[in-house]
Amino acid sequence: xxxxxxxxxxxxxxxxxxxxxxxxxxxxxxxxxxxxxxxxxxxxxxxxxxxxxxxxxxxxxxxxxxxxxxxxxxxxxxxxxxxxxxxxxxxxxxxxxxxxxxxxxxxxxxxxxxxxxxxxxxxxxxxxxxxxxxxxxxxxxxxxxxxxxxxxxxxxxxxxxxxxxxxxxxxxxxxx
Numbered sequence: 660x661x662x663x664x665x666x667x668x669x670x671x672x673x674x675x676x677x678x679x680x681x682x683x684x685x686x687x688x689x690x691x692x693x694x695x696x697x698x699x700x701x702x703x704x705x706x707x708x709x710x711x712x713x714x715x716x717x718x719x720x721x722x723x724x725x726x727x728x729x730x731x732x733x734x735x736x737x738x739x740x741x742x743x744x745x746x747x748x749x750x751x752x753x754x755x756x757x758x759x760x761x762x763x764x765x766x767x768x769x770x771x772x773x774x775x776x777x778x779x780x781x782x783x784x785x786x787x788x789x790x791x792x793x794x795x796x797x798x799x800x801x802x803x804x805x806x807x808x809x810x811x812x813x814x815x816x817x818x819x820x821x822x823x824x825x826x827x828x829x830x831x832x833x834x835x
Contacts (some may be wrong), residue, residue: 677710679726683831684708686727694819701741703727710832718761718775725751744813748805754780771797779808797832 684705690698707726711719727745729738761775762785769792777786784807790799804825805812814821 677712677832679706679708681833682708682710683829684722685730685829687827687829688813689823689827690820691823692814692816692819692821694816697816698820699731699733699737699741701729701731701733703742703745704730718759718764718773720759722757722759723751724749724754724757724780748810748813749780759786769793773799777803777808779803780810782808784808795834797834799830801828801830802826803828 685702686705687700687702689700692698705722705726706728707723709721713719725746727742727749729741731738733741756778757780758778759775761773763772763774765772771790771792772787773790774785774787776783786801786803788799788801790797792798802825805822806824812822812824
């Protein structure tokens, strides 16, 4: 995932570790189907994560899939239902970690191309993301197709209401 961004600022003589207090990681899911008016497009925040940056530009990150919390302003009962459905889809008891490991980081001014492997729901796939430096933080957006990782997107009402297969992940990592 784009969490690899903080390597671009340079960290001589230390391996910085970031947690959810420093890294803002949000996942947006969008509804589709005939009954979309009964659902919500929602954003969930990852509330438990760690990100380590090695002095050799090696970045590793771990995300707890059971720590997703709805940030969209909706009824508390809907929020609870969505968080329960996210747990059903991601199966954190079976797959307790989402992991990223960078393979390369190529910087060009205030932009960077990050390549690495993402392991989600027990499946590993290469990903690539472009990050931007806004002067205080590295920011990136990546679109992930859940099906690529063996995840069946949430569906209700015999498929008349469902989540689109592609989710949007936004990451923001501070400069040191």
